[in-house]
Amino acid sequence: MSAEIVPTREEGVSDAAPEEPFDVEPPYVPDHEVLAEVEAFEDRFLDRELSWLRFNQRVLELAEDPTIPLLERVRFLAIFTSNLDEFFMVRVAGLKRRITAGVAVKAASGLMPREVLEQILTVSGELSHRQAQLFKDEIVPALNAEGIELVRWADLDKAEQKQCKRMFKERIFPVLTPLAVDPAHPFPYISGLSLNLAVLLRNPKSDKQHFARVKVPPIFSRFVPLGEQRFVPLEDVIAEHLNRLFPGMEIQQVHSFRVTRNEDLEVEEDDAENLLAALEKELLRRRFGPPVRLEVEESIDPAVLELLVGELGVSQDEVYRLPGPLDLRGLHGIADLSREELKYPAFLPTTHHRLAEVESAAPVDVFKAARRNDVLLHHPYDSFSTSVQRFIEQAAADPHVLAIKQTLYRTSGDSPIIDALIDAAEAGKQVLVIVEIKARFDEQANIRWARKLEQAGCHVVYGVVGLKTHCKLAMVVRDEGDHHGIRRYAHIGTGNYNPKTSRMYEDLGLITTDERVTEDVAHLFNNLSGWSRNASYAELLVAPDSVRSGLVEQVHAEIAHHKAGRPARIRLKANSVVDEALIDSLYLASREGVPVELLVRGICALRPGVPGLSENITVRSVLGRFLEHSRIFWFENGGDPQAWIGSADMMHRNLDRRVEVLVRLPDADSVAEVGQLLDLAFAEDTTAWLLDSDGGWKRNSGEVHLQEELIERQKRRRTSA
Incomplete structure (x- = not known):
């Protein structure tokens, strides 16, 4: 791709257009001496990995904030866990790869990879303990005071234990697969982010000890409901009924543990035509990445921990001994409880004032509104569904629309935008979709939607080899008759075309018919889908x-x-x-x-x-x-x-x-x-x-x-x- 910046605007633009600074006088160009004075500050950059940990610390501080509604604090605890999981899967795994490969290049902060890793393990360990203590000492008692009880097995009464026993027998037991470890059964593969039980057994006949691993099935609720807003961790229920899995054996010890693995993707793109197949293969390999973190409950037996550390190949620095329960991602389920008084007040986005209905029940014509004025959208305060989504849906249904071109990076599983693009293609419109299938952790969904779009007759392009297509662009080409002829409408945004995340993510978007902008967008789509490399951009x-x-x-x-x-x-x-x-x-x-x-x-x-x-x-x-x-x-x-x-x-x-x-x-x-x-x-x-x-x-x-x-x-x- 090439993109030349044209610093001056075209003749005949409106008075509202700001004048370029380059028209005022020759641009400022710093000389080498001035730049050298800045570069003389050798420690002028903070380390990016440690800065990210400080960001997640700010998320944790929201969970600690007593002025925030209780269930929102619970959700921030779950978000903290998810954030840290991804950080280890991607960033820590990358650091370990560089260290193992001997690529000892200093970061911009001046730290060597091993120094960064050591600091990460120290800081993340402190934050993980801080999170666990917050959950145990503040959040659980506060929930209890509101009638939401998160209890352990020892807190259950006989009726609840009987209820759990029945649930285990009918639903959980048929799913479990105990895996023994002995000379005939090697240590099993532990999938990334799975919650597991390490079980120490004794054969009463031979008096020999044995080890087994039981995976906690992720298909069940992380916290098992016992009645009216009372919950027990799933692993507690399983641990209390292991005699059903190991009849005739004596259960001596049970400890929960969790492994995080390198789950970043590495795909060669020499042949763009085979990119889908290559990505699918890599998604299978992802599950077998090397471990980068081992989380265990602090009560774990030293001998069991030694076995896990040895078999998984992690260092002692990568072991996190925490108060249970582990894996607080499951707190999303608690945060979703219908207790609106414990959440942020309900918020409904409204239609942007330039797109709002006027004396009519019919939706505003987005094209007519955009011809009158540019529309600057601010989500989630401005509704996505009555602006961007309506823009695409109206384009798909409008017989005057000739073509729709759009980039898709992440979208929801039931996206009305996908449906609208399919409708447009089936109606005979030219539909070009630039699908970025390598959006991290959304690859499977993107592969599925790419194929669905292709089958509907859309022109699907997987972007430029070697580059992720991350830009948020949509363009509609409309035939407006003799008065104007062909007019282009463009939407350029800061966020994904995803109706679900648009209610949670703050983003801006511009809907415009400005000919300089739409001309640039048209050239850029040609760059992305074809061999055009001579476009110059005045406004992009x-x-x-x-x-x-x-x-x-x-x-x-x-x-x-x-x-x-x-x-x-x-x-x-x-x-x-x-x-x-x-x-x-x-x-x-x-x-x-x-x-x-x-x-x-x-x-x-x-x-x-x-x-x-x-x-x-x-x-x-x-x-x-x-x-x-x-x-x-x-x-x-x-x-x-x-x-x-x-x-x-x-x-x-x-x-x-x-x-x-x-x-x-x-x-x-x-x-x-x-x-x-x-x-x-x-x-x-x-x-x-x-x-x-x-x-x-x-x-x-x-x-x-x-x-x-x-x-x-x-x-x-x-x-x-």
Whole structure:
């Protein structure tokens, strides 16, 4: 792919279009000496892996927060577990691979892989113990006070034990498979993230000890309901009835344990035609990755632990001895209980005011609304179903629509968007779908939907070899008759085309008919589906070619404005900030006196507040009921603000190994709306975690919560409409 940035806008644009900084004067270009002064700070980058652990610590702090509704705290405990699982499966596994292969390359933070791994194991161990103690000492008693009881087997009365015995006999016992370990039965394969029982047995006739493993079936509820909101862990029920599995043997000890394995994918893409088959094979191999973590209950017998450590090949540092029960992902089931008074107040998205029905029960014509004005959507506050989903569904049903082109990265299993694309293809429209089947942990679903789309007659393309197609684009080509002829409508977003996650993820999206934007989107789709490599983009930045360089140029333009005495400021919102070149450009802006504000949900490798380097940079993080997911790049631009939104985070994978898109918001209203959102996010009285120069995060005492305030504003708009 190639993407040339055209810095000036075409003639004849509206007065609302912001003027490019490059038209003002020659762009600022830092000389080698200035860059060398920044690079002289050898420890200017925080370690990305340790920064991620601090992000998950912030998730844990939400679970610890007594002002948050109880069942939401329970859910944050489950999210913390899921996050840490994926971190070990992917990031820790990658570190171990590099160490084993002898690839001893220093991280940007200056740490060697083994040093990073040692710190990860220490910090993650501390956080895991903190989570377990929080669950045991605070959450369980608080749930009990609300009539939700999580008990162990010893707490059950005789009637409940009888109930569990019947359940075990009728439902659980037929599913269990005990696996013995002896010279005739080698140590069994333990699948990743499965919960298991290590059983120590004695043969009363021979007096010999034996070892067996019993897998806790994941098809049953993690916490077994005993009645009205009273639950016992499934492994407790199984452990108490092991004599049914091992008749004639004496059950001496039972201990639960859990293994985490390397489950990242490695697929060669030499032949794109065979990519589906290659990915399916790799998904089978994934289950056999090497272990990277062993979790055991702290009461485990030393001899049993020694056996597990030896057979699994993990080090003592990779063993986590925790108060039980293990695997708190199952707390999602508890958080889902119908106890609305223990959850966040119910929230319903509303239709964007430019798409709202007016004196009619019929849905608004999205095409007519988009022709009048650009529509800047902010999910989940603006409804996804009455905006993006309706846009695609109306396009599929509209006889004037000739073609629909769309990228799909992750979507839900019952996606109405998939159904609409299939309907459009069956109606004879040209439908192009760029499916990214390698979206991590969603590969199986994406393979299934790719084949379903192909069978319906859609043109399905698996993106560009060597790159993940991560951009969020949709384009509709419509024949509007003699008055206008062919018109293109585009949606460019920061989040996936997924109706389910759109209710939980905070994202932005632009629906526009701006001809400069839609022309760029059309060229980009040709790049993705064909051999076109000569497109230049006036209103888009496209990775891997121009997102990094384009953003660096924007930062340099702000420096030029500041030097010339014009207003200059940089405000960025992202999931992660890791890329060294972009961070160095922000350091340079700070050194030159340009204020820089970052809103980062997850990883941040930039050190703010370092004397002589980043004194003009502040970094904050907001977490809450919605996952902050949008990416915004906002520049003061000499007093004529400019804003970009899109799919790219400031990470190597996004800028070098993915097709990403940022779009410059084409109208002043949208830019102002984004500016107001950032004003609220960066306000002193908005609650957030603030990053210090040592990599620590501390929560401020702000009284305004960003998400709650946006919900209230949305409610006020609804009542005033």
